[in-house]
Amino acid sequence: MxxxxxxxxxxxxxxxxxxxxxxxxxxxxxxxxxxxxxxxxxxxxxxxxxxxxxxxxxxxxxxxxxxxxxxxxxxxxxxxxxxxxxxxxxxxxxxxxxxxxxxxxxxxxxxFTFFRMLGRVVARAAPNLVGVTSVFGIVLFGASLIAYLIERDVQPDKFGSIPLAMWWAVTTLSTTGYGDEIPMTFAGRVLAGLVMMSGIGIFALWAGILATGFFEEVRRQDFVRNWQLVAAVPLFQKLGSAAFVEIVRALRPRVVPAGAIICRKGEAGDQMFFIVEGRVSIQTPSPIPVELGPGSFFGEMALMTGEPRSATVSAVTEVSLLSLYSEDFQMLSSSNPEIADVIRRTAEERRGGAGQG
The missing domain is CATH 1.20.120.540 (Voltage-gated potassium channels)
Incomplete structure (x- = not known):
């Protein structure tokens, strides 16, 4: 070893x-x-x-x-x-x-985790991908068969068999159009136009299925990560399962490097912050700044009153935060009044002692 x-x-x-x-x-x-x-x-x-x-x-x-x-x-x-x-x-x-x-x-x-994600996306979307691929195969063979019947007497060297015509069908379906095989008859050119339009639709379906699959997979991963972050905040541990899911969807994760300013005094405040990891420093009128650690929150006064920020908050260490916007706070207040009451009481106490955000 x-x-x-x-x-x-x-x-x-x-x-x-x-x-x-x-x-x-x-x-x-x-x-x-x-x-x-x-x-x-x-x-x-x-x-x-x-x-x-x-x-x-x-x-x-x-x-x-x-x-x-x-x-x-x-x-x-x-x-x-x-x-x-x-x-x-x-x-x-x-x-x-x-x-x-x-x-x-x-x-x-x-x-590369990307390829594992790609595998999960393809596995979940397999039925739809197989369905679109089946349509592609049907259109490919059908176009080759019809092109063979239309063009075989005019261009026997290029459309003299279905396998030969299939090369033309592939390049036309993919809208590549190399130009090495071109229908000469009017009916053949009408067929080519229909095959091109079918190809655009088929490839758009493939792209749409994969794009939707990637979006859902990324959203699923974000939800799991947010769930873990929210679960680390003591204030939310008393929530029921339905309310917990709501707050997970409402909170936005954010990582702030050490020394960075999170919010400045006098700025308009449209969100409050919950600390998951790290520590922040709040500049108050007192010469000694106030520090908050994991489980604490700040910025709630500007969110609730609509007044500008009352203090500047900076990251003492690298900080993992969860931000809650004003519209989501209103949702939280209506569905979980006990959580909103805790935030309001904390805001009133801080307002009486010079405020934090």
Missing amino acids: SARPFLKITAPLNGLLAAVGLVTVAALTAREIGSTTRLSLELVLAAIWAVYVLQLVDTLIRRRATDDRGLTPELVIDLMAVVVPLIGFLLAGSPDQGLYCGIWLLKPLRH
Whole structure:
């Protein structure tokens, strides 16, 4: 186990190794490079492959330590990065051996949470995506069949069979239009116009399904994160489940770096803040500033009275905040009067003692 820190490869290093390896693979395809340069490039690939062997060992050690015997994407990528180039070295001819290292394109994916999100989005949207893909297949084959019937006698070299016509249908459906196959008859051109419009609609459906899926996934993640943040504020722990969901949706998370000004005296106040983590300093008429920590809130007086901010608040440390806007505060006041009463009483006490926000 003492060797594990050496075996551990960070995400940036993984991406750098993959980039160097792929550039080396591309360089090896150049015919004009000399034998010495080729040998040097092959040694670079061998060194990267050796590093990936160590990374595979690290993955297996970690899985053994946690008694994880499942086949994860991380393990599959690490195995392929080692096994596929080895097979290429053993079976392929010398000029093509390095091409098998192209599998390293997958290496950066093992660290990116985006691709995991993409997998979840595709999995959830699979029925709709399959439905649109089925429509695409139907339109593709139908257009190829009709184009074959219309154009086969006019252009037998390009539309002489359905497979030949299918290439034209693909380029037309995607609105690429390479121009290598063009209908010559009037009916064929009408068909081409209909296929183009169908293609625009199909690709718009694909894009819309994925965009909706990404929006819902991001909103779901934001909701879970906000839930965890709100649960850390003692004031909200007494809320019922329905009210808790409402406040989670109303509050907006915000992270402020140390030393930054959160709000200034004299500014219009349209929101108040709850501290999740960190500490803030409130500049009062007293020479000693007031500090607030996790679970406290500030800025409520300007929110409730509509008056300008009565104090300047800055971050002593990096602060994780939840902000509540005035319209959401009104909603909170009507649905949870006990929470609103606590905020109002605190505001009155602070108003009597010089105020905070």
